[in-house]
Amino acid sequence: MKIEEFASLFEKYYPKQLAENWDNTGILVNSEEEFSLVLVCIDITESVIDEAINKKCKAILSYHPTLFKSFKKLVPETRSQKLALRLLKNGISVYSPHSALDSVNGGINDWLASLVLNEPVSLTSVPKNTTAIEPSQSDISIGSGRYVTYDTPITIDEFIDRIKNGLDVPLRYAIPSTKKEIKTVAICCGSGSMMFANKCADAVLTGEMGHHEVLEHLEWNTAVVLSEHTNTERGYLKHWIPRLSELFPSVTFYQSECDVSPLVYMV
Incomplete structure (x- = not known):
C-alpha cells in the first residue's frame, strides 16, 4: 500500500473536511514507497523516527501535523525542516488527521x-x-x-x-x-x-x-x-489501533513506545 491509497480509505472514516480551517492535515510527507507497517503516535520526534526505522515502518500516522508552519526551502534549519528531511531520506511517509480526529x-x-x-x-x-x-x-x-x-x-x-x-x-x-x-x-x-x-x-x-x-x-x-496537552490525546491511541486494524487488515499498526508527553512532574 502507498500513502495515497491509505489516505483515500482513511478519509472515508475520518473525513478530512472535518478538520479546522487553520489546520494542516492529510498527507504531509510522501516518500512514494510501499508499506505494510505503520507507526502510530501523537508527535513525531527524532526518537519516533528512530523507532520507525528500527521497526521497518515506512509510514507514520501522526495525530499532530509534523509540518505546520510553512517554509520556502528544504534545509536543516528548523525542527520541522530537519524532521521532513530525515523522513524523506529514510523513505517514510506521514499522514496527520489532527482536528478531523477530534471532531469525528x-x-x-x-x-x-x-x-x-x-x-x-x-x-x-x-x-x-x-x-x-x-x-x-x-x-x-x-x-x-x-x-x-x-x-x-x-x-x-x-x-x-x-x-x-x-x-x-x-x-x-x-x-x-x-x-x-x-x-x-x-x-x-x-x-x-x-x-x-x-x-x-x-x-x-x-x-x-x-x-x-x-x-x-x-x-x-x-x-x-x-x-497537560497531549495527556488528553495519547490515551486514545490504545483504543484506536484495534479499530485501524479492522479498517486496514493488510496493515500492521504499532503504537509508538517513544512518543510521550514532553512535560514531566517533579514531586
Missing part, C-alpha cells in the same frame, strides 16, 4: 466524553447525552468539542475521580468554592480554552489553559480540569 464520531473528544460519563469507549459513535460544541455544517451530530449533560448531577469528587481513573495521569484543577455538583461538562482535547464560552457548562475538561482564563472560568462558577 468516535474520535478523541468522544473518548473523553465516555470517560466523564463512565461509559464503555466506542470508536464508531457519539456517547449518549453528548453533542458537539460547534457542530459541523455537514453533520450537526459531530463537530468541534463536546458538550455532555448528565441525567443526574454528580459530585465534584466523582467527576474528578472519573477523569483521573480514565486518563491515569496527574491532574490540575480549579474548583469554585460554591460548586458542589456537576450537571454539564464542556470538553476539548489539547488546548480548548478558546472554545469555552461564558458560563458554557458547570465544568470544562481540556489539556491546557492560561492562568487568566482559569480565573475567568472560576468567576463564571465553572470548574476547570487540566491534564
